[in-house]
C-alpha cells in the first residue's frame with residue numbers, strides 16, 4: 001500500500017450524469033481570467049485544477065468536446081452543458097478541470113490569478129462592495 005496514493009475522489013456536473021474520478025493530486029489550481037474562459041463559462045473567471053494524464057478518469061461517453069481555439073478543446077456534459085474540462089496542445093499531457101465540479105476538499109486553494117489583462121474594468125475593487133451570506137434584508 002502506497003501512502004502517497006490518494007483515495008479516488010469524485011466530481012460531477014450539475015445534472016450528475018457526468019462523473020470524474022481523481023486518482024492523484026492536482027498539479028496546480030489557478031483562477032483564469034482569459035476571454036475564452038469568460039465566454040465559455042459565462043463568468044468573469046474560471047478556477048481550474050490541473051491534472052496530469054493518468055491522475056484522472058473522465059466520463060467520455062457523457063462528455064461533448066468542441067474547439068474553443070485552434071489549439072484548445074473544451075468538454076461539457078452532454079446532458080446539462082456544464083463546462084467541465086479544458087485541454088490544449090499548449091499544455092500537453094494535462095487536463096484542466098473546473099474546480100467547482102470537484103468535491104475533493106483536499107485540493108489546495110488557488111495559488112494564482114492568470115491572464116488578468118482580460119479582467120473587466122467593472123471587476124475592480126469588488127471585494128470592497130457589501131457581501132451578504134444570502135440576499136440583503138430589505139428591512140435591515
Ligand SMILES: [Zn+2]
Pocket residue numbers: 013014015016017018077078079080081082
Ligand atoms: Zn450533466
Ligand SMILES: [Zn+2]
Pocket residue numbers: 032033034035036037038115
Ligand atoms: Zn482561461
